Amino acid sequence: MKNRKSTEEVALGIRRRVFEHCMRNNGGYLSQACSAAEQLAFLYNEALNLGEPTLPAVPRPFGGVPSADNPDYVTGAGYNGPFEPRYDRLFIAPAHYALVAYATLIETGRMAPEGLEMFNKDGSSVEMIGAEHSPGMEVHNGTLGIGLSTGAGLAFGRKRRGEEGQVCVFMSDGEVQEGQTWEAVQAAAHHRIDNLWALMDVNDQQCDGAMSSVMEVRDIAEKFRAFGAVCVEIDAHDLDAMRQAKAEPHEDRPLIILARSSPTHGMSFLQRRFPRLHYVRFKTPEERDEMNKAIAEELGVEPVDIAEGAH
């Protein structure tokens, strides 16, 4: 697809959409938009080679789970283009970033803005924790740690078939606490799966707070290297650094890009909430108003008309 917007514009658009959505819906995954906007914008707007969407711009309602009686089941991967050998494939491993991913689909013209109105509504496929059938999702990843393994398996299979397209996994740093992540890296390195790369949002945050307070994970770059990956560390909000990192040679090995991010980037007001940023709810109507004005100003938009209520 042709890029109508610059990646910077897409990233700003992601933050604005997620902010407006959260203000209207009494909270949400705000900090994930802060930390990951540039990363998801980079993936969709320039890094990945994706085809035109194969699913309707306005997502269909939930069509049932996969079963022998539901042979027409489709995943949400159609928003990332068709399954063709030349195209890349993407897994969003931390499925709770779904709101940010959906905003990215809208900003890059892959989903209609109405799609976000269906977020977390009963009977909708635009689920809060991205499911297989949710826009932009190809597999279930809501349980953390399984994304990189699945990506490695798909990449191994694609390489075996001689497909040109690569496999990318968007990850979160909390996943390095799961043993499976390390199993996946060692397997990918052992089997020389070099058509696999991962972009990890290293925001040092997890559900219970700052990672250092919940479970110290030490130097993950060194750990990834020790397990056999090529690992590059960058500033997550520096797109040029991201472009350079993607170009890092990684013959016979997977590439892991650690994007060190701020969980409040672009919404400084959230620093008051540190370190409880996983899911931001408003404590009082006054706080909501204050946050609305402050963040809107920083993002360069009008405050959300809260009286309008949830969409």
Place this chain on the structure above:
Amino acid sequence: MVEMVTRPYAAAFEKFATADPDVLCLSADLTSSCEIDGFRDRHPDQFVSLGMAEQNMMSFAGGLGLAGFRPFLHSFGVFLYRRPYDQLMASVAYPRRKVRLMGFLPGVTTPGGMTHQAIEDVAVMRSIPNMTVLETGDATEVESICEAADSIDGPVYCRVLRGSVPRLFDTPIVVGQMRELALGEDVLVVTSGIATEEALRAREALEKAGVSVRHLHINTIKPFDEKPLLDHIASVSKGVVVLENHVTEGGVGSLVAEIMADNGVGKRLVRLGLKDTYAHGGSRGYLMKHYGLDASALVAGIETLIGQKTGITEEQLSAARVDAVHSAVKAEAL
């Protein structure tokens, strides 16, 4: 005497897998234990070693399924569902990947004790939506398990026998089709896996003692066609005994109980298997005796059902032979 077949899976898998390049052989460090070491050595290009890392292996297999491959995962049954259960759900079962889980050492067929004994695997796998569950009871079924599993459009869990395995049947597994091994009128005996051989050992003594046995061997635990089972239950006067190499909760005994209850069948049912207990390490013979999974336990179960002693002795059962499949009296002859 019955023919014993050595390492039946080894040759069967090699023949099966080499015929289709989309079949991949995945192993988690139990390669010779799962009889695929020869395959690894002769067909390294189709063999994928994933080490002692079952969680990754399960999701990796899901990814291979996405790429259109049909991975056969080889490990001990326990390691295919206990540790990587979440990965099994999310990466394999939910999306109906064509992943074939070849679980060796079902139940007490290992001296490895609790950590190695898959005693509740049928209960677990049976409760997973989209999952097919197969179990082998003899060498012929082991030799045909790959084709049977690969005929399924979705994930399959198989309880596979290894090592020295008796040949009881001369026809391959037909998914969904139970084997009718005897058509007596007093008691219906339902068995699966290694329990079938035990029932075959008991049958002659039971007939001599005047108990007419109807005997079914189940190799497809899920999906399960209720109708033939209900017909067989209707054909016996006293009731049903199920013997299985599994805990009595959630296995074939539970399956039969559910079908009887769902259909209002008012006959008695005796479920034999591990009774809410783990086992420990020991020989198969010792464990089957100790935990009541052998021919004697079946006779005792039948005595409970019919309310009288048969007079069958332990010696009679241990001396009982299982007829070879190619003899005049086929083990499965009707």
